[in-house]
Amino acid sequence: MTPPPLAIDAVLAAEPLVRPHVSPAPLIRSYSLERALGLSPDRRVWLKDFGWTPSGSFKLLGALNWMAHHLDAIGDRPVAAHSSGNFASGIAYAGMCFGRRVIVVMPETAPRVKFDRTRAFGAEIRTYDISRDHETGERDRLTRAIVQTEGAVQASPYDDPHVIAGNGVGGLEIVRDLKHAGRDLSTFLCPVSGGGLMAGMALAIADGFPSSRIISVEPSDADDFRQSLELNRRVRLDHPRSICDGLLSYDVGEHNWPILRRLVTRAVSVPDPATRAAMRWLYDQHGLRVEPSGAIGVAALLDGRVDPGTSGDLVVVLSGRNVDDASFRSWIDVDAPPAPAWKVATP
Structure with a gap:
């Protein structure tokens, strides 16, 4: 649809x-x-x-607006997202601003500065091998697992x-x-x-x-x-x-x-x-x-x-x-x- x-x-x-x-x-x-x-x-x-x-x-702009609209749905649940790095730090910043826990899935080869910024805003990071992701689908599998096992609310880095x-x-x-x-x-x-x-x-x-x-x-x-x-x-x-x-x-x-x-x-x-x-x-x-x-x-x-x-x-x-x-x-x-x-x- x-x-x-x-x-x-x-x-x-x-x-x-x-x-x-x-x-x-x-x-x-x-x-x-x-x-x-x-x-x-x-x-x-x-x-x-x-x-x-x-x-x-720029990623924190969309992340802040998304977080502001989902506060009731999130409640005490964590927020999950996958990102090459910039949305990771953006949604982490939004989580810090609104007092919500954030878990992000990032490629293990992402720039260190993107890892550092994301952690500095209080988010938890889990990594995957991006070089094989087109074959394994590991990025999406890890993100779904966070949603299913930890009851997280998933945020899209762009399609929302x-x-x-x-x-x-x-x-x-x-x-x-x-x-x-x-x-x-x-x-x-x-x-x-x-x-x-x-x-x-x-x-x-x-x-x-x-x-x-x-x-x-x-x-x-x-x-x-x-x-x-x-x-x-x-x-x-x-x-x-x-x-x-x-x-x-x-x-x-x-x-x-x-x-x-x-x-x-x-x-x-x-x-x-x-x-x-x-x-x-x-x-x-x-x-x-x-x-x-x-x-x-x-x-x-x-x-x-x-x-x-x-x-x-x-x-x-x-x-x-x-x-x-x-x-x-x-x-x-x-x-x-x-x-x-x-x-x-x-x-």
């Missing part, structure tokens, strides 16, 4: 539930990216940096209306900041995996700037949504691969798909080398240690996969900054990205 469509009203209703627990993530103007893209002086590029949140990513609406609060922040500054938005870039972030963001952005292009970005070897949009049906990838550990869901969620299909203008995929170069660029130009999943939108611009157009401002979502130092140093050991191909051809 097709889930009922989610509307902007759900995002607006989420904000007063989320706001007492987290301040808006900053919207930062990138003068360097404006120069790199060769924009005219009247245009701006903005980075929406969710690395500044307590959990280091309350999670989508909570994530959309970040989009409301973008719309409000741009309108307050008297700016017009022409292009919005955001990573997509299960689709919980992009679906919520798309609802807010499309409502605030109906004529803007909403562009999703995902890794080349994990581009199930790009294929889904092309075929007009949800496509599942059994073994997505990328350094973007936060963008390796097998498919987009059932609740997310109708929103994404309706509102996303275009889906682009980016190879990992371009994402690494964007991580290097963000570090060199802005001093930001952005995780691969968070840098992929900037990569799409610097690698020439998205033409910035000729008018209006651009917003790029930096979805998270949870990356281990050793991995980060290894990944940014690349040359800075060259000028985008479309710019090279400009007289």
Whole structure:
């Protein structure tokens, strides 16, 4: 059965539930990216940096809204969830805010910083081997076992209306900041995996700037949504691969798909080398240690996969900054990205 469509009203209703627990993530103007893209002086590029949140990513927005709506159902029971790491720390933070016990299932290879943040907020962690999960289904089996044996209430990291609406609060922040500054938005870039972030963001952005292009970005070897949009049906990838550990869901969620299909203008995929170069660029130009999943939108611009157009401002979502130092140093050991191909051809 097709889930009922989610509307902007759900995002607006989420904000007063989320706001007492987290301040808006900053919207930062990138003068360097404006120069790199060769924009005219009247245009701006903005980075929406969710690395500044307590959990280091956007995931706590949806987690807080989900928790607020399930307090009665949870009662004294624990909350269970599976996550590559960022939702783990997000739902752990929500559990801390609302005084609920949280148990999360994470891949044993998740970045240490994601383990550390999740434990710091009081959650219990159980691990699985992600390299064989497409064969064993261990992630879902472990999560079901927690639900069945400990009576836990399960939270989805992306395929849930309350999670989508909570994530959309970040989009409301973008719309409000741009309108307050008297700016017009022409292009919005955001990573997509299960689709919980992009679906919520798309609802807010499309409502605030109906004529803007909403562009999703995902890794080349994990581009199930790009294929889904092309075929007009949800496509599942059994073994997505990328350094973007936060963008390796097998498919987009059932609740997310109708929103994404309706509102996303275009889906682009980016190879990992371009994402690494964007991580290097963000570090060199802005001093930001952005995780691969968070840098992929900037990569799409610097690698020439998205033409910035000729008018209006651009917003790029930096979805998270949870990356281990050793991995980060290894990944940014690349040359800075060259000028985008479309710019090279400009007289």
